[in-house]
Amino acid sequence: MTLTPLDIIRLEPGAVVVLDQTLLPQARVERRCVSVADLVDAIRVLAIRGAPALGVAGAMGVALAAELAPLEPEAFRRAVTADAAIIAAARPTAVNLGVGVRHALAAAAGAWNDPVQARMVIGAAAQAFHMAEVRRCEAIGAHGASLFGSDVRICTICNAGALATGGYGTALGVVRAVNAAGRLAGVWVPETRPLLQGARLTAWELGEEGIPHRVVPDSAVAAAFAGGEIDGVVVGADRIAANGDTANKVGTYALAVIARHHGVPFYVAAPHTTIDPATATGRQIPIEERSRDELGPTVPAESPVWNPAFDVTPAALIDAIITDTGILRPPFDLRA
Numbered sequence: 001m002t003l004t005p006l007d008i009i010r011l012e013p014g015a016v017v018v019l020d021q022t023l024l025p026q027a028r029v030e031r032r033c034v035s036v037a038d039l040v041d042a043i044r045v046l047a048i049r050g051a052p053a054l055g056v057a058g059a060m061g062v063a064l065a066a067e068l069a070p071l072e073p074e075a076f077r078r079a080v081t082a083d084a085a086i087i088a089a090a091r092p093t094a095v096n097l098g099v100g101v102r103h104a105l106a107a108a109a110g111a112w113n114d115p116v117q118a119r120m121v122i123g124a125a126a127q128a129f130h131m132a133e134v135r136r137c138e139a140i141g142a143h144g145a146s147l148f149g150s151d152v153r154i155c156t157i158c159n160a161g162a163l164a165t166g167g168y169g170t171a172l173g174v175v176r177a178v179n180a181a182g183r184l185a186g187v188w189v190p191e192t193r194p195l196l197q198g199a200r201l202t203a204w205e206l207g208e209e210g211i212p213h214r215v216v217p218d219s220a221v222a223a224a225f226a227g228g229e230i231d232g233v234v235v236g237a238d239r240i241a242a243n244g245d246t247a248n249k250v251g252t253y254a255l256a257v258i259a260r261h262h263g264v265p266f267y268v269a270a271p272h273t274t275i276d277p278a279t280a281t282g283r284q285i286p287i288e289e290r291s292r293d294e295l296g297p298t299v300p301a302e303s304p305v306w307n308p309a310f311d312v313t314p315a316a317l318i319d320a321i322i323t324d325t326g327i328l329r330p331p332f333d334l335r336a
């Protein structure tokens, strides 16, 4: 991979620096977020995106907020916690964003009366959280590879790769590990409309690594299954409810239905930071709805649209959840 974790997102003095994913693959441009508002904007426009990467952005955002906050202890605490709440609310579906924010805030416990010390511990915690997510993805890859035989053709959706995780990837981590073991025939990459995370980001990542892949319109995926071209599906997740219901990029549910119809295994790959024991089922997962502009200018102005960014795949359609600690099989009980 030509991208290191720090190329994707890093904490610098006075800034969270992200690789602007809205411009990939045409241009590799960094975006320096020098205020909490800058970072929230980068999150909302998807300059930094993907659940684990959002968690890292959340943690680093708290570190930035601490750096910018006044040094009087009470004012410091008030400013950092208020900014943390704003960052956590930037996008609603990926539970990792709040997890990262809370992880950074927890690091400051005991140091609130010493803002200089608190700044240091929050910054260190955010950077360590980033590296831990990368290691968790590597573990997911190793566990997930054990599910596949040889000469396999894997389908994924959206981008659950290095870009989405701050390094290595969840679903693409599994793909990488299968490929490294010499057992991958190729990857099917649905475009992932409307923002084309598959066609732009996953295809780019796979191309950079010389991993064989083929991009298809989302609407062609069912035909690829019908033709017997797909041996397994691995997708990422934005939030996994306690019963295993999984929110991921819109289109994932359709992929799971098609996979079940054709008897092809469907796997979710995610670190434990994506599991939300406090959300009982998929019905309680907040689903982000995005602007009609994303559907493009060809939609008549008077036509109403619905543009949900995610959908929920019921646990009953998931054959296994691949986590950093091992492979979970149904029935899923993720309450604790």
Ligand code: MRU
Pocket: 046, 049, 050, 051, 052, 094, 157, 158, 159, 160, 161, 164, 165, 169, 170, 171, 197, 235, 236, 237, 238, 248, 249, 250, 309
């Ligand atoms: O809207 P996005 O691009 O942030 O959506 C990303 C996804 O749905 C990913 O599949 C998910 O976050 C898992 S990333 C490892």
